[in-house]
Amino acid sequence: MQLLDAIYHRRAVRHYLDREVEPATVREIIDAAIQAPSELNQQPWAFAVVHGRPRLRNYSERAKRHFITHYPTAFEPHPRCQLYEDSDYDMFYGADTLIVIYAMPGHLHAAEDCCLAAENLMLAACGLGLGTCPIGFARPWFDLPETKRALGVPEHYQAIFPLVVGQPAGEADPVPRRSPEIVSWQWEPAPAPVSAP
Numbered sequence: 001m002q003l004l005d006a007i008y009h010r011r012a013v014r015h016y017l018d019r020e021v022e023p024a025t026v027r028e029i030i031d032a033a034i035q036a037p038s039e040l041n042q043q044p045w046a047f048a049v050v051h052g053r054p055r056l057r058n059y060s061e062r063a064k065r066h067f068i069t070h071y072p073t074a075f076e077p078h079p080r081c082q083l084y085e086d087s088d089y090d091m092f093y094g095a096d097t098l099i100v101i102y103a104m105p106g107h108l109h110a111a112e113d114c115c116l117a118a119e120n121l122m123l124a125a126c127g128l129g130l131g132t133c134p135i136g137f138a139r140p141w142f143d144l145p146e147t148k149r150a151l152g153v154p155e156h157y158q159a160i161f162p163l164v165v166g167q168p169a170g171e172a173d174p175v176p177r178r179s180p181e182i183v184s185w186q187w188e189p190a191p192a193p194v195s196a197p
């Protein structure tokens with residue numbers, strides 16, 4: 001897939017087939033993720049990979065409960081959040097694999113670097129025919145000390161970007177974009193070339 005095709009075709013995929021992602025593929029998309037730029041090339045990212053639906057269902061329950069308990073006002077603006085009250089609702093959409101990108105401490109722009117890695121990872125997955133979906137609402141739970149302990153993540157790392165990966169069940173509908181608000185465009189015309197005498 002060409003780069004622009006991947007950029008235009010990547011969607012947040014919320015329906016997955018009951019098929020497994022191969023560990024080598026997960027490794028491949030993480031290797032693509034770390035090609036992202038980072039401040040001073042410090043690469044302050046770390047990846048936690050969780051595979052297996054039963055475990056993810058369990059994490060979904062716990063992450064939802066944590067979100068509902070600690071961020072009740074976040075439920076007003078978006079109907080998806082209200083679904084979190086439903087115990088059958090899987091916030092990971094039945095995907096078999098979840099990757100959380102953690103930021104290492106002590107780097108000024110670690111969060112930005114991790115987000116760039118996340119976009120690389122999602123585009124690479126799209127190029128390989130996989131679906132992904134960021135799961136921002138799960139971030140607070142993946143940042144809890146007890147969750148990090150259970151995953152073997154150093155406690156001082158900060159959860160930045162959880163996302164699921166799986167075999168997509170069909171094409172996700174495109175989501176419209178507003179045209180960009182270009183608030184300033186100061187484009188000096190190039191000076192006319194000086195012709196030789």
Ligand SMILES: Cc1cc2nc3c(=O)[nH]c(=O)nc-3n(C[C@H](O)[C@H](O)[C@H](O)COP(=O)(O)O)c2cc1C
Binds near residue numbers: 012014137
């Ligand atoms: C930081 C971030 C957090 C997100 N969190 C969630 C989430 O918790 N659950 C979800 O279903 N989608 C989540 N999304 C996906 C967005 O809803 C989606 O990217 C947006 O609607 C645009 O759709 P598209 O990705 O298909 O272009 C998140 C996206 C970002 C960038």
